Each structure stands twice: as structure tokens, then as C-alpha cells.
Amino acid sequence: MWFPALSALWLAATAWGAVNRDEDGNIRTISLRTHTLKQPYLDSEMQSRWYDFGGDTIIRTDSYIRLTSDRPSQNGWLFSRVPMTATNWEITVEFKIHGSNQLYGDGFAMWLTKERGQSGPVFGHADNFEGLGVFIDTYKNNRPGVVFPYVMAMVGDGKTSYNKDNDGKDTEFAGCPARGIRNANVPTKLKLTYFQDKSLKLELQYQSEDEWKLCFETNEPPAIPAVTYLGFSAETGELSDNHDIISIDAKNLYVTGGSANKPTPGKGKGSVKSSQPKESGGSSWTWFFFKFIMFGLVVGGSYVGFTAYRANKKKSHRF
Template identity: 70%
Template sequence: MWPSLSLSALWLAACAVAAGSDTGSTNEEGIRSIPLRTHTLNPPYLDSDMQSRWFDFGGDTVIRADKYIRLTPDRGSREGWIFSRVPLTATNWEIEVEFQIHGNGNLHGDGFAMWLTKQRATPGPVFGSTDRFEGLGIFFDTYKNNRPGTVFPYVMAMVGDGTKTYDKANDGKDNEYMGCSARGIRNANVRTKARLTYFQDKSLKLEIQYKAEDQWELCFETNEPPTIPSVAYLGFSAETGELSDNHDIISVSTKNLYDTKRADGSANRAGASKGKDKRPVKQVEKKGSWGWFFFKLILFCGVLGGGYLGYTAWRAQKRSHRF
């Protein structure tokens, strides 16, 4: 039998964990964001066993716990990757990554990629990861092979269906979904960041910070976004060839997004369509709402508390029978 102290500690710990869940925040546009720990990376990156609970890494990747995850060093013919262990299954999300592309040479390459694909942790020829991928790839390409009239570094998105091949000789031009030039993204004087925001069937937007702090440049945006696999792993990879650079991931922040205004607006429109009925509509808490969450929390703690009291009463009764 457990001692009463252990059961009491278990009860308090369970309540503390449940009550301490991050409920996120809501911005002025009514978009509520809830952090996803499973797809977030911050120093020191690794646990006491020198492993990451939520990410795998390989190739030439080196992790310096106080500073960066270096996908490749500034040396030729290197490649490295880091991928989430669990898929990103949120319907709407925002991924913000801080990174650095830097080196000493005037000639440099090749760049790094951000992935949301069915495949994971598979080295290959596309910025250090596999070709013929299924999902979305965002390429931060620093070396120009053959794209006349295009200013490099160039940031480009490609949507793979499992059969398309990335044409490295022409910097992926034939299969480009959207993209933008980002001169100054390498050896930048400010922290370089990319923010990818996705609302299923509604929008996809990529913004980049590299000119000034808190100044976001719109790279591309569409109201007809591609379909991203429902099971897609978040990853980053990089490669160097004859030319090289340091490709560092500093941090990754992923959030689940929820449009509160859209939900309220839908409810309001539904109520307005029944204009003849002027009676107030009774508000019902739906499963998944915060009211329902706290109700379940109180119920959960109540059950544990009742069990604890019953157990202590049983112990006291049993002790009294001994005399």
C-alpha cells in the first residue's frame, strides 16, 4: 500500500500540472496562440542524458547547448539535420525560427531548408535532406547556380507530392511555389528570423526579419494555400559543397492558432438568422472550451481528493481494529 504522504503528493502534483497548463494568449486580431512544446527548441536544447526529448538530429549537426544547433560548420562537403519526433498535427499554426547564416569567405553556400513533410530524418541532396519529398519545403538558398535576373540569397517554397524532383542546377525554379529575394540575410547585423503562418484552406504567409529588430519583411502570402499533409514532421537541414557556411538554428517557437473572432462571428451570424426569436440564447460550454477544461480539472482533483480522504479513513479504521 502507498503511504498517505505519497498519495497526497500525487494529488497535489496532478492538480498543479493541470492548473499550470499554458493557456496561451490572444492578440488584437483575436488570434489565440497556444505554445506547442513538442515542436519548440530553446537552449540548452538537450536534457541531462545529452538527448532531446522532442527532436532527433544527425549528420554533421553539432549542438552547443548555450548558443546554437549548428547544422553545418563552415567547411566543405558537410550536411546535417534535426527533425521533430512527433508530427505537427495542428490545423492552424505559426512557426518562428531564429537562425544565422555566416562565414568568413566571400564565396559561400549552399543554404538551409525548413521542412514540413511526411518524411523525416532522411539525408539527401536537397539542402541535406531527401528529394521527392511530400509536403512543404522552404529553402534559404545563398548560392546562385542558374537563375538569371534573380537576386540571391533567395528564399523559396516548394510543394512536393512525393514524385517531384528539386532541380538544383536551376535553383528549383521549375517547381517554385512562391519566393522572394533576401539580400542581407547572410552575416546580418541583427537577429535573423523567419515566421511561417498557416491557416488550413485559408492562408499561408512567410515573413523574414533581417534588416532591423522587429521589422518583418513579407516574403510571400497566399489565400489559396497548398495542402500540407495531416501528418507532417517539422525539420531543418543544411548542406555545403565546395563552398561553405555556418548554418545555425538558434531557437524554434511553434504555436497552435485559433481564430476567436471567426468563431464568435459564426455564432453571432447563426443567432441573427433567427431574428423573430428575441429571447436570449443560453450559452452552452462545448467540449474543448476553457470552461469545460476547468470543469474537468475541478472534477479530476475532486475525485483524487475523495480517494485520498477515503483512503486515510480506511487506514484510521484499520489502525483502530488493532487495539
């Protein structure tokens, strides 16, 4: 007779599990369905509800979204249909750069920009963009002393061009070498975490599975436009490679209270950890409302179960 109460408790536990917490118990995550993309990628009408694609992009629903094939002079793109309006977010992308050539290029990019779905010369995307670009550059043009493949971030103001001749050295916000990210033996991933006005962090996985390498972290993040589109692009020139997107996992982040004692990061390429961002008012009310609903479910379920139990007990006394 306690089934209603147990059901309520089970429901509360399930709902709680849908909201993830970090090791400090302060950061909660909610999946951004509008910017998450996984197999089979397309619906029954061979379209994606949340993403558009173009150029030389091909989609194999059981395996990958291939932005470029291992052929010369290709470019392809994949962009969200709706803008990214979350204040704080985390985007994890599994990708694969691979080919059989001794010489290869050029690379692929992840975008958070005002523009969307515009082909161009910057890893398959238009130049003079406004927003944030993260480039995985596999071909070295002219950057002495830098190991390639190289991962770098650039903040575009809508006017400044990316300089291919020196691999974006003049406009680099932060970056790191990533030798071994091409033809890796483990799933290759990048994870970009952003707290508005607080921190920006890029982590990479390519050496060992579930082992993240910090590329850069800063507590002076760039001013990303309030309304941006999430996208990916790639290009090949005389040299080529396969550039595949396997999955995109986007999450909204918010802080529920308290502050962890974490070190403060340095700017740009510094690898120092960031301090815990402070919670916003909206996040606090959201979490309070969630706990209130869960409490009501548990209390209500317990009351119904107890009432049914007493009623059954009275009936048994009549016999």
C-alpha cells in the same frame, strides 16, 4: 481574509496570460511543446526529448545547433520525433547563416514533410519529398534576374525532384529575395503561419529587429499532409558557411469568434493581407471550457474569501 479570493483571481489572470491573442483579439495561441526547442537543447543524457539530429550536426548547448560548419561537403539535419498534427499553426525560427568567405553556399531548409531524418541532395535532405519545403538558398546557380540569397517554398508530391541547376525555378510555389540575411547585424528569423485551406504566410526578420518583412502570402495554400514532421537541414559543397538554428517556437492557432475585416491575399508572391479564418468547432469548445473553468475559480475563490471574512467578523463581535 480575502487571500483565497485574491489567489483565485491571480490564478485566473495567470492562466489567461498563457493564451496569447492577436491585435484583433480573435486568434489565440497555445505553445506546442513537442515542437519547440530552446537552449540548452539537450537533457542530462545529452539527448533531446522531442528532436533527433544527424549528419554533421553539432550542438553547443549554450549557443546553437549547427547543421553545417564552415567547411566543404557537409550536411546535417534536425527533425521532430513526433508528427505535427495541429490544423493551424505558427512556427518562428531564429537562425544564423554566417562565415568569413567571399564565396559561400549552399543554404538551409525548413521542412514539413512525411519523411524525417533522411539525408540527401536538397539542402541536406532527401529529394522527392512529400510536403512543404522552405529553402534559404545562398548560392546562385542559374536564375537570371533573381537576387540572392533567395527564399522560396516548394510543395513536394513525393515524385517531383528539386532542380539544383536552376535553383528550383520550375517547382517554386512562392518566394522572395533576401539580400542581407547572411551575416546580418540583427537576429535573423523566419515566421511561417498556416491556416488549413485558408492561408499560408512567410515573414522574415533580418533588416531590423522586431521588423518583419512579408515574403509571400496566399489564400490558396498548398495541401500539406495531415501528418508531417517538422525539420531543418543544410548543406555545403565546394563553398561553405555556418548554418545555425538558435531556437524554434511552435504554436497551435485557433480562432475564438468573430471575423476581422482584412483584405484577401493574392496567390503566390502577392503581398496582400489575408482575411480572418473562420473558427473551427473544436477551438470554440476549447475556449468555452477554458472560460468556464476560469469563471468557476473566480466565483469559488470569492465565496471562500467572503465566508472566511464573515466568520472572522462574528468572532470579533464576541469581544
